[in-house]
Amino acid sequence: MDAEFNHRYHHAPLLRLRGSVQNYNWGKAGTDSHVARLFAFNSASKIELDKPYAELWMGTHESGPSFLLESGVENGAPIGSQCITLKEWIAKNPNVLGDKVFDKWGSDLPFLFKVLSVAKALSIQAHPDKELAKMLHKLQPDVYKDDNHKPEMALAITEFEVLCGFICLKELKVVLHNIPEIVELVGSTDANQVLHMNEQDGEEKVKSVLRSIFTLLMSASKEMTTKVISKLKNRLHMESQVRQLTDKEQLVLQLEKQYPADIGVISAFFFNYVKLNPGEALYLGANEPHAYLYGDCIECMATSDNVVRAGLTPKHRDVQTLCSMLTYKQGFPEILKGLPLSPYIKRYLPPFDEFEVDSCVLPRGASTMFPAVPGPSIFVITAGEGKMHTGSSKELVTEGDVLFAPANIEISITTASELHLYRAGVNSRFFKIL
Numbered sequence: 435m436d437a438e439f440n441h442r443y444h445h446a447p448l449l450r451l452r453g454s455v456q457n458y459n460w461g462k463a464g465t466d467s468h469v470a471r472l473f474a475f476n477s478a479s480k481i482e483l484d485k486p487y488a489e490l491w492m493g494t495h496e497s498g499p500s501f502l503l504e505s506g507v508e509n510g511a512p513i514g515s516q517c518i519t520l521k522e523w524i525a526k527n528p529n530v531l532g533d534k535v536f537d538k539w540g541s542d543l544p545f546l547f548k549v550l551s552v553a554k555a556l557s558i559q560a561h562p563d564k565e566l567a568k569m570l571h572k573l574q575p576d577v578y579k580d581d582n583h584k585p586e587m588a589l590a591i592t593e594f595e596v597l598c599g600f601i602c603l604k605e606l607k608v609v610l611h612n613i614p615e616i617v618e619l620v621g622s623t624d625a626n627q628v629l630h631m632n633e634q635d636g637e638e639k640v641k642s643v644l645r646s647i648f649t650l651l652m653s654a655s656k657e658m659t660t661k662v663i664s665k666l667k668n669r670l671h672m673e674s675q676v677r678q679l680t681d682k683e684q685l686v687l688q689l690e691k692q693y694p695a696d697i698g699v700i701s702a703f704f705f706n707y708v709k710l711n712p713g714e715a716l717y718l719g720a721n722e723p724h725a726y727l728y729g730d731c732i733e734c735m736a737t738s739d740n741v742v743r744a745g746l747t748p749k750h751r752d753v754q755t756l757c758s759m760l761t762y763k764q765g766f767p768e769i770l771k772g773l774p775l776s777p778y779i780k781r782y783l784p785p786f787d788e789f790e791v792d793s794c795v796l797p798r799g800a801s802t803m804f805p806a807v808p809g810p811s812i813f814v815i816t817a818g819e820g821k822m823h824t825g826s827s828k829e830l831v832t833e834g835d836v837l838f839a840p841a842n843i844e845i846s847i848t849t850a851s852e853l854h855l856y857r858a859g860v861n862s863r864f865f866k867i868l
Contacts (some may be wrong), residue, residue, distance in 0.1 A: 439845055446551075447839070447842075448829050448838070449690075449838040450503040450824060450836070451501065451502065451520060451836040451837065451838055452488075452500065452501045452503050452836070453473065453477075453490050453492045454499060454500065455470075455487055455491075455498075457485055457486050457487060457488060458486065458488035459486055459488075460486070461551055461553060462488075462551040463483070463485060463486050463553065464482065464483035467487040467553075468549060468551045468592075468730040469489060469549050470485075470487035472549055472832070473490050474834070475832070475835070476834040476836055480699075484665050488552070489547065489548050489769055490814075491548055492812050492814060493520070493545065493547055493737060493812065494521035494524065494542055494546075495546050495580075495739060499519040499520065499574045500519065500520040500836065501518065502523055504576075510786070518541070518688060520838060521542065524541055524542065525541050528541040529840075530838075531840075532841030532842060533808075534603075534809065534864070535808070535809045535841065535860055535867070538787070541735060543810060544737060544787075544789070545734055545736060545789035545860065546734070546736070547732075547733075547814065547856075547858040548733040548734070548735075549591075549730070549733070550726065550730065551730050552594075552729055552730070554692045554728070555692055555693070556725050556727075556746070557698070557725060557741070557743040557744070557745065557747030557749065558597070558702075558723060558746050558747075558756075559723070559725065559743045559744070559756075560723050560738055560756055560759060560760060561584035561720055561721075561735075562583060562584070562720060562721065564581075566617035566721075566759055568581045570740065570755070573617045575695060578740050579751075580737075580740060582738035582740070583736055583740075584739070584741075585719050585720055585784065586717065586736075586737035587716070587718070587734050587770075587782060587784045587786075587789070587791065588716060588717075588726065588731045588733050589713075589715040589732040589733070590711060590712050590713065590715065590729060590730075590731050591729075591731055592708060592729045592731075593710065593729055593731065594709075594710040594729035594731045595707070595709050595710075595727035595728045595729055596704060596707075596724060597702055597706065597727060598718060598767055599705065599706050599722055599723065599724070599764070599766070600648075600705060600706070600723070600762060600763065601705065601706055601763045601765075602765050602766075603631060603632070606628060607629055610625050612702075613666070613703055615665055615666040616700060618662055619650070619651055620647050621650070624643075624646060624650055625647070631643060636770075641761075641762040641763075641764075645757065645760070646763070648701070648704060648757060648760075649701065649758075651701055651704075652756070663695055663696075663700060667687065670683055670686070681707060685727070686699055686700070686703065692746070693745075693746045693747075696720050696745055698744070698746030698747070701745055705723060705725075706765075710729075710769070713771070713772060713780070714769050714770065715725070715756075715769070715770040715782045715784075716767045716769055717762075717770065717785070717786070721759045723760055732814075734790075734858045736789070737788075744757070770782050772793060775792070775816065776802055778795060778802045779792055779794045779804075780792065783862065784861070788860065788861065789858055789860065790858070790859055790861045790862055791857065791858050791859055792804070792856065792859070794847070794853070794854070794856070795852070796847060796855075798849065798850065798851055799849070800849065801846060801849075802846070803844065803845065803846045804839075804845040804846075804847070804857065806843055806844040807842070807859060807860075807862070808842060808865050809841050809859055809860035810839065811838070811858065812857070812859075813831075813835075813836070813837045813839065813856070814832065814851065814859050815831050815832060815835045815836075815858050816833065816834070816856065817833055818849060818852045818853035819832035819849065819853065820849030820853040821849070822837065822846075823845065823846045823848070824843050824844065
């Protein structure tokens with residue numbers, strides 16, 4: 435295989451990829467799913483109308499590998515019966531990563547690129563830092579499948595709703611005043627500790643009290659949780675007859691329909707409820723709690739699939755690990771609007787070395803250029819069609835196409851329609867470019 439492999443690909447500037455799809459039950463079903471439409475184009479497959487299509491993965495993680503396609507052939511089949519993965523190809527051609535990337539991360543892509551279509555809430559979760567990931571992987575390799583950390587960023591394609599990070603102390607006091615069911619679950623002693631605190635007590639003291647009350651909440655018995663959520667639901671339904679429920683109260687009722695009697699329903703009151711507009715992004719560091727709620731997004735992260743879950747899920751829960759690992763930082767997250775690189779390209783730069791994302795909307799008849807960078811990139815075309823030119827080749831690209839670009843290649847793009855694409859690459863700050 436090696437001779438054929440290298441003959442075909444060693445000099446191909448852009449490699450076409452077939453991604454992997456994940457059919458998690460929270461995904462949008464059939465043609466409602468952006469992921470389903472992209473994957474159908476990407477793999478020349480039919481959409482199953484009643485099947486959820488949650489995530490399209492583009493990268494080298496073994497839980498959802500990408501495969502090389504015949505270059506220059508639209509929707510070509512994987513090579514022979516071998517199905518060469520991008521991971522295998524990079525391992526044989528590590529020079530495509532560029533020296534700096536290879537020196538830091540070895541012969542693998544440091545980022546994993548995804549498209550998500552979310553119909554109902556994902557679990558309340560956090561991703562471990564490197565130290566905790568190593569320990570969890572060693573202790574429970576069947577649950578925590580790799581030893582890497584997983585900082586991530588979500589960039590909204592449609593309006594995208596997320597719970598993330600803890601609300602500030604002032605807001606938490608309002609919650610405890612207004613939601614008696616939480617006080618019933620955690621007890622008045624701990625609730626009063628929060629109510630009598632102020633910012634002057636110092637950040638560490640506030641975090642410690644927040645950790646204590648949140649751990650009590652998440653550790654409540656099944657019987658108590660069921661009883662209290664039923665009480666909350668009945669009260670909110672009654673009050674909705676005489677007043678407008680808050681956004682968070684409406685969300686909690688919606689979550690209760692999706693995950694009845696789940697402690698995650700009531701824990702939503704502790705988190706910021708964020709609604710991203712298309713083109714806005716937020717990033718999540720290690721050990722920060724979050725749950726995606728609804729909408730379509732582009733997601734990028736360090737190459738890992740480690741998740742510690744504690745609510746809104748039928749899957750394995752690890753409440754003690756989650757409650758002990760969180761940072762308990764409070765306050766609203768930073769929203770990234772993208773840094774204009776050119777009239778048509780915006781760059782989203784999170785504070786992580788492993789990745790950045792560019793968004794490109796190219797109007798009909800326009801052209802643009804992605805300058806050569808010292809690391810690898812993956813491109814996904816989400817709408818329209820156009821041409822991608824490198825020094826020695828030209829690729830016709832259309833919705834659903836996914837392409838790998840080696841380091842140090844300049845790419846110019848033209849379109850006769852309107853073209854939408856996203857690029858994931860190693861963070862420019864890592865190369866000291868920005």
